[in-house]
Amino acid sequence: MRVTVAADLRHLIPIFLGNRGKELEALRAAIAVANYEVLRQLGSRMKGVGIPYGFQRISALGEHIVEAAETRDRSLLESAIADYAGYLSGLNVTYTD
Amino acid sequence: MSDAFYRITDAGRRALESRDATVPSDYRFLLWLIDFESQERLENFVEQFPGQRLWDYLAEMEELGLIAQVRAGGAQPAAAMPAKDAEVKAARDALSRHGAYLSEERLATRAPLGKAPADTVVLIVEDDPDQLALADLRVSMAGYGVRSARNHAMLLRSLSREGMPDLLLLDVMLPDGDGFEILAKLRWHPAYRALPIVLLTVKDDPDDIVRGLKLGADGYITKPYSKKILADVVRRVLRP
Numbered sequence: 105m106r107v108t109v110a111a112d113l114r115h116l117i118p119i120f121l122g123n124r125g126k127e128l129e130a131l132r133a134a135i136a137v138a139n140y141e142v143l144r145q146l147g148s149r150m151k152g153v154g155i156p157y158g159f160q161r162i163s164a165l166g167e168h169i170v171e172a173a174e175t176r177d178r179s180l181l182e183s184a185i186a187d188y189a190g191y192l193s194g195l196n197v198t199y200t201d
Numbered sequence: 202m203s204d205a206f207y208r209i210t211d212a213g214r215r216a217l218e219s220r221d222a223t224v225p226s227d228y229r230f231l232l233w234l235i236d237f238e239s240q241e242r243l244e245n246f247v248e249q250f251p252g253q254r255l256w257d258y259l260a261e262m263e264e265l266g267l268i269a270q271v272r273a274g275g276a277q278p279a280a281a282m283p284a285k286d287a288e289v290k291a292a293r294d295a296l297s298r299h300g301a302y303l304s305e306e307r308l309a310t311r312a313p314l315g316k317a318p319a320d321t322v323v324l325i326v327e328d329d330p331d332q333l334a335l336a337d338l339r340v341s342m343a344g345y346g347v348r349s350a351r352n353h354a355m356l357l358r359s360l361s362r363e364g365m366p367d368l369l370l371l372d373v374m375l376p377d378g379d380g381f382e383i384l385a386k387l388r389w390h391p392a393y394r395a396l397p398i399v400l401l402t403v404k405d406d407p408d409d410i411v412r413g414l415k416l417g418a419d420g421y422i423t424k425p426y427s428k429k430i431l432a433d434v435v436r437r438v439l440r441p
Contacts, residue, residue, distance in 0.1 A: 110428065112342065113335075120331050152403045153331045155425035163425050 105191055109158040111199040120157055124150075124192055131169070131185045135178070143181060144173035150188075161191055206271050207259065209236045213267035228267065231258060233361040235268055237390055292410045296423050301430050302410075303399075303420035303437055311397065313440040314367060318344035323435055324359060324366035326350045327401065328375050332424070336370065336401070336431060343432035353378030365396065368438055370422075370431075373402040373409075381412055388417040397438045401426075 109117060127146055134142040150166025165188050172180035209217065209232055216224045217232040262268045288304065295302035314321065323345045327333040330351075337347050348366060350356040353375050359366075369387075373380035380400060387393040399420045400413050413421060419438055422430055 112338065116331075116334050116338065119334070123331055148403050149329060152424035153329065153335075155427070156335050157331070 105161070105194045106196045106198065107159055107161075108198050108200050111201050113157060114199050117157070117197060120153075121192070121195070121197075124162065128185070128189055128192060131188065135181055135185060138178070140173045140176050144170055147173055162188075165191070207235050207263075207268045208271045210266055210269050212265075213262070216267055227258060228262060230358075230361055231262065232267060234357065237357065237360070237386065288414060289407065289411050292414065292421065293407055296405055296410070296421060299430070300426050301420065301422045301434050303434065304414060304418070307417070307419045308438065308440075311395075311438075311440070316367065316439075318439075319346065321368075321439060322346045322348055322366045323368045323370060324348045324350065324356075325370045326352075326356045326375065326380075327370075327372045328352055329372075332372075332401075339428070339431040340370075340435055343435060345435060352376055353383060356383070360393075365392070367397070368435060369396055369398045370401055370435075371398055373400055373404055373413075381409075381416060384413065384416045384418060399434055399438060 113120075127150065131143065131146050134140075134146065147166045147169030151163050151170060152166070154160060154162030154164070154166060165184055168184045169181060171177075172184060213232050214236070217229060217236065259268065263270065288306065292302040292304075323340050325333060325336045325340065325347060327336060327349070328351050333349055333351065337349060340347050348359055348363060350359045354377055356371075371380050371383065375383075380402070384398060384400070387396060387398065394417075397419045398417070399422060400418050401422050401424060402409065402413075403424045405423045410421065420434060422434055
């Protein structure tokens with residue numbers, strides 16, 4: 105997945121993506137123990153942070169995770185987390201002015 | 202642990218407001234905290250006074266007449282201002298369309314700041330490091346000075362030790378505090394009543410909007426926000 109990000113964010117992106125990797129691990133840990141409140145919080149964070157950095161898909165997935173956590177829909181959560189893992193592993197970031 | 206609540210006495214206020222170098226900085230900070238937090242339990246906010254030290258300090262200050270114990274349930278924040286239905290509707294519309302809302306009624310009561318952006322300080326309170334880094338970048342690139350705090354305790358330290366900012370951007374959900382409650386305390390305290398405060402939040406529920414406006418927020422920015430929103434809001438609130 106190719107994502108184009110504003111050039112002025114270039115120095116922040118490695119940290120941002122590192123944090124998303126940690127977030128993915130936290131999501132996996134939370135679903136393993138069915139901790140829906142933590143899943144909701146993590147989804148809320150994804151929703152808030154994706155778009156401002158240029159990663160609309162992260163915000164959209166975060167919104168799905170929030171909704172699925174609120175309804176305790178485990179299969180939707182598993183699907184969203186798998187989508188997130190696939191998205192992060194296939195990212196190709198380019199920068200633009 | 203103690204259930205004691207304290208209030209600052211007239212002598213304590215004189216010590217707090219004086220430039221007397223003989224007033225220890227720890228006393229000064231505790232006086233400031235007691236003045237700001239009023240009925241809150243101090244142990245929630247004073248990690249830097251571990252164990253018995255806090256209670257030793259408080260006992261000393263009480264003996265010196267700088268503070269006095271009071272019963273719980275005393276003074277409470279003043280009643281919130283009513284939010285008008287029209288304003289709530291305007292806020293909901295603006296947030297859904299632009300991701301930001303500023304209370305024109307509050308802005309109309311503010312004089313222009315009269316400072317150049319470079320001399321202006323925006324204090325950003327945000328616990329998420331990515332959000333904080335981004336907000337810092339956007340506000341800095343707009344030419345403003347930035348201070349930051351990652352939680353409620355750091356906000357209190359920043360206010361007490363670095364002084365009043367020109368604008369506070371306040372995240373609603375902090376790990377050690379609720380932004381609405383912090384806003385209420387700031388509006389209750391005479392020194393912070395006029396401080397421009399904009400809430401940064403993922404909470405776009407109408408009830409949350411009403412709560413923030415009633416408590417005296419100057420505006421809202423909902424996350425996720427677009428590239429220019431933050432700087433635009435800062436510029437509109439501060440009106441150089």
